[in-house]
Amino acid sequence: MAAPARTAWDAQELMGMDFPDPRWAVPGIVCEGVTLFAGPPKVGKSWLALGLGLDIAAGRPALGCLPVEQGPVLYLALEDTPRRLQSRIRTVLAGRPAPAGLTLSIACPPIPAGGDAVLVDWLDAHPDARLVVIDVFAKVRGTPPPGVAAYDADYAAMTRIKRIADHYGVAMLLVHHVRKAAADDFLATVSGTNGLAGAADAVLVLERARAQADGVLHVTGRDVDETDYALSFDPTAGAWRTLDGPASDYLLRDTRSLVLRYVRDYPGQRPKEIAEALQLDAATVRQTCRRMATDGQIRATPAGAYHPADSDTGDTSDTPAARPLSLLSQRHSSPPDQDEHISTEPEAE
Secondary structure: OOOOOOOOOOHHHHHOOOOOOOOEEEOOOEEOEEEEEEEOOOOOHHHHHHHHHHHHHHOOOEOOOEOOOOOOEEEEEOOOOHHHHHHHHHHHHOOOOOOOOEEEEOOOOOHHHOHHHHHHHHHHHOOOOOEEEEEOHHHOOOOOOOOOOHHHHHHHHHHHHHHHHHHHOOEEEEEEEEOOOOOOOHHHHEOOOHHHHHHOOEEEEEEEOOOOOOEEEEEEEOOOOOEEEEEEEEOOOOEEEEOOOOHHHHHHHHHHHHHHHHHHHOOOEOHHHHHHHHOOOHHHHHHHHHHHHHOOOEEEOOOOOEEEOOOOOOOOOOOOOOOOOOOOOHHHOOOHHHOOOOOOOOOOO
């Protein structure tokens, strides 16, 4: 009988031990352990997850630029049909041969009903596996036992999968959904209780941006640095790619576009009023307005109200334009050329 694994040390013993570096499936983004990958419907989560699987199985750079170590990948496409899966892969490969190291399945029982055995059998057969993708997590989490609190059920569901990931030292990416309600903290948008994010080793949240970036990937976790990646999506290739520079650069430009549109519609407003109407942070709007005025995009009156740069009211009394009866946030409206790229595909996740 095997001796039980040691679980306690004194501080000197622990500090004298050597541990291998974490194994990365995608450097800086997906590490060994369980990563919860959330985003709203039709934002392109499945395209991104499938692209990562194909890149790692083939040994190509992920997201267009991140070098990866080639290795076997298991992709559980639990909401797809074989035809749809083939069509997506054909789009992403664009004539390149399909990597033999990518195993695809459209069925897996819930973890409590034998799904864990399916994962273990595949991992035993592929000891050098680099990534397991479960798309979507809800299909394998199982039904919580009666009387169990929601938080405890969420934490237990994640723990069952984490136990497998930790034992094999493999990265597992669980595709999940976000709430409909917005939140200042991207972690708070993850559907379910805090038990899901709390048990996961890392959390990724993909959000649709509205200006130069097609999306922003928020990353946080135990072994990953908290950061944001600005991404672009090519619908003809089904491919997500990272954009140069920090995501904050693209978000700033996005804020500028919202402010400019609002000031054109309602000239004579002050930053606090603009921030309230657009549901943006007041300090961010004040800073953005000052920078836009310096760059000549808008102009300020002596009392701090803003007008379009090309307007000439001949009046600096700061009399604001008539307010609309209802100011629907422009954060939730997009011009025609910024519609979601894949919203016409009902299967896009």
